[in-house]
Amino acid sequence: MPRPVPRLRTVPATGALPAGPRRILVLGAGGFVGSHLVPRLARRPGAEIVAVDRTLDKLEPGLPAVRRIEADIAKPGLLDELIRRAEVVVSLTALCNPALYNTRPLDVIDASFSDLLPVVKLCAARSRWLVHFSTCEVYGRTALDPRGRAMRKMVEDETALFLGPVQRERWTYAAAKQLLERVIWAHGQHGGLPFTIVRPFNVIGPRMDFIPGVDGDGIPRVLACFMHALMTGAPLQLVDGGRQRRSFLDVGEFVTAIERLLERPQASQGQIFNLGSPRNDFTIRALARALAAAYRKLRPQEPAPRLESVSAEAFYGPGYDDTAARIPSVAKAARLLGWRPRRTLAEMLPEIVGDYLARYAPIPTARARVAEAAGRSGR
């Protein structure tokens, strides 16, 4: 007989909404999402945030309610001590970049599963609320109902998880993430772990990923790939023509959903939530065009960006595979959290492009490189 999931005691409300827990441990706080989430959590009355990551460079310095710890979560004794003191553990750490799934699959499996098992076990042992960030990748290639019939949207407690064959190493990440979800679920059902699982759908915003050769190496996710191309005058590469679809969610709205679920433990514990924006379902080609247009508005002097098709094998290497379409149902988040994403892609892009231009301004622009080359050849 499954045991009911214990509910976290809520802190008395200070306003219209309950305040939620105050002592929050954020693992992976130095990444893109953490750099948006931690400052927002730190503004909450009485907050005491412990932010842990190998590097915290992206995280705004000097936040008064934040204790920064630059360390690997595998450091002996670290997790035990920090989890003991926390009311909630927000687990963000991951290697969530498709270019790694078929090139460093063992690292991906460790980062998504093996390294996180101790986090789950410690939270279970101490009955700490674990808010775990999983992924929309668990749905796999496309949305299917339990009988294998196509669905338009991916629904948390209904849609099948449809991964490709083992030879397609793209799915190492999804498989590892799915197994950890199942471990968390089992601890909740049979061991009393209070948990919430979040499946983010293509969250985008300022500070996402890295620019190759500047603050990272390899291939980042599509937004940073396209920004890199725009800023260097290279063509935007559309994998297999860019017909695949994604639904893009603004990182600010994503963080609002996380705040809501922390404020509502009664509603959110024991649940899995899709967090994405069904209204922003676009092809990758459409994303490339929209981003190029937003870029040209800020850099009208630059030459017109070019798009070019490239095969997935040439771009990612063997073992890659893709999701054809990925639209979240967010009905559960609306019902239980009162959360509905509203921002359109067109509203998000100018701020994102502006952020990349501000942070990577020293990258020579296409025009500057052409001028430099002309100068060198004496023209």
Ligand code: UGA
């Ligand atoms: C990735 C991660 O695997 C997910 O865990 C994560 O939830 C998701 O990003 C996310 O950002 O939320 P995916 O959407 O496939 O999944 O990764 P992207 O790098 O954002 O690629 C989106 C699509 O653009 C893919 O079809 C890819 O082939 C394509 N792409 C990528 C291009 O056409 N050109 C590029 O330069 C890069």
